[in-house]
Amino acid sequence: MNGFTPLDIDEAWRNEAPFNIYGPCSAESPEQLLQTAAGIHERFGKVIFRAGIWKPRTRPDSFEGVGREGLVWLREVRDRFGFQVTTEVASAQHVELCLEHGIDMVWIGARSTVNPFSVQEIAEALRGTGIPVFLKNPIHSDFSLWVGGLERLNKVGIRKLGAIHRGFYEWNSKPYRYSPRWELPIELKRKFDRLPIVCDISHIGGDPRLLPGLAQKALDLDFDGLMIETHVRPSEALSDARQQITPAELDGLVHGLIRRETSFDANDGLLALRREIDDLDDVALAAIAKRMQVVREIGRFKREHNVTILQVDRLREMIRRNVRNGEALGLDPDFVKQMLSLVHSEAVRQQNEIMNDEP
Numbered sequence: 001m002n003g004f005t006p007l008d009i010d011e012a013w014r015n016e017a018p019f020n021i022y023g024p025c026s027a028e029s030p031e032q033l034l035q036t037a038a039g040i041h042e043r044f045g046k047v048i049f050r051a052g053i054w055k056p057r058t059r060p061d062s063f064e065g066v067g068r069e070g071l072v073w074l075r076e077v078r079d080r081f082g083f084q085v086t087t088e089v090a091s092a093q094h095v096e097l098c099l100e101h102g103i104d105m106v107w108i109g110a111r112s113t114v115n116p117f118s119v120q121e122i123a124e125a126l127r128g129t130g131i132p133v134f135l136k137n138p139i140h141s142d143f144s145l146w147v148g149g150l151e152r153l154n155k156v157g158i159r160k161l162g163a164i165h166r167g168f169y170e171w172n173s174k175p176y177r178y179s180p181r182w183e184l185p186i187e188l189k190r191k192f193d194r195l196p197i198v199c200d201i202s203h204i205g206g207d208p209r210l211l212p213g214l215a216q217k218a219l220d221l222d223f224d225g226l227m228i229e230t231h232v233r234p235s236e237a238l239s240d241a242r243q244q245i246t247p248a249e250l251d252g253l254v255h256g257l258i259r260r261e262t263s264f265d266a267n268d269g270l271l272a273l274r275r276e277i278d279d280l281d282d283v284a285l286a287a288i289a290k291r292m293q294v295v296r297e298i299g300r301f302k303r304e305h306n307v308t309i310l311q312v313d314r315l316r317e318m319i320r321r322n323v324r325n326g327e328a329l330g331l332d333p334d335f336v337k338q339m340l341s342l343v344h345s346e347a348v349r350q351q352n353e354i355m356n357d358e359p
């Protein structure tokens with residue numbers, strides 16, 4: 001991760017944090033936008049109101065946004081409630097229309113970030129405008145693509161620049177919709193310490209029940225704001241209905257979060273190390289949870305094919321291989337054996353339950 005160009009970030013812009021971005025996944029009607037904005041305005045002061053106008057969808061028959069007329073609705077939200085308003089752009093034409101309608105800031109989505117040509121086209125359209133721009137991480141965990149997009153935007157003079165962490169596609173990201181891969185935004189913060197980073201917990205979670213934990217994690221990692229999809233009637237939403245919450249639910253979520261001190265006097269180094277330990281523990285637990293999912297799949301296979309749970313040769317080989325790998329990583333062999341024993345015991349227990357369940 002060497003050789004990245006330092007980013008020139010506007011200090012006054014950086015100091016505007018936190019950038020809390022609330023609003024529906026998509027603009028669907030003027031009534032829906034105004035009612036959602038009213039519910040948010042009733043509970044919050046400084047907010048950036050979001051709504052997708054153009055929706056890049058996988059399937060052509062999906063709702064792809066209302067287009068240009070939605071920009072008029074967004075402007076009405078700004079004029080009535082005093083919110084700054086933002087939407088996603090995916091082309092130079094989108095940028096031109098946003099500028100024409102006085103949209104305060106824009107973001108570039110994950111599907112566009114993967115294509116340097118698209119990012120460059122959008123960057124050229126933004127050249128000289130001074131409008132703030134956020135760049136979402138690419139769909140897959142390509143750190144260089146994320147950084148490269150930020151560099152392209154910065155090189156055309158965009159100094160009011162930020163990043164949005166919205167998670168990464170993985171074949172199995174459960175329980176999340178998109179894997180958080182917290183180590184990647186942490187590396188981005190380490191590399192560009194003046195770059196604001198917002199966490200899009202709605203896309204990472206994909207389920208309102210997961211949002212409080214994700215939001216708290218983002219605050220604990222000192223993110224510069226949250227993007228939370230909020231809809232006056234989530235069940236009726238035309239896109240991403242399952243991950244949106246009402247303004248009242250947003251109020252309960254946000255006001256239930258714990259704001260921690262960012263300084264730790266003379267022990268800042270200790271606090272940073274403890275946070276690193278917490279992050280590594282989260283990664284380890286997620287890996288173990290995925291391992292147990294595979295264990296259960298193996299249990300179902302054994303039941304269907306009438307195979308015993310315990311495979312002694314396989315167990316010996318697993319221990320031998322992991323002890324050898326552990327030693328190469330500086331781990332004590334006895335510790336590795338004890339850890340594997342606990343993990344294997346839980347695997348046997350889970351497979352035994354599957355064996356005794358009715359098919």
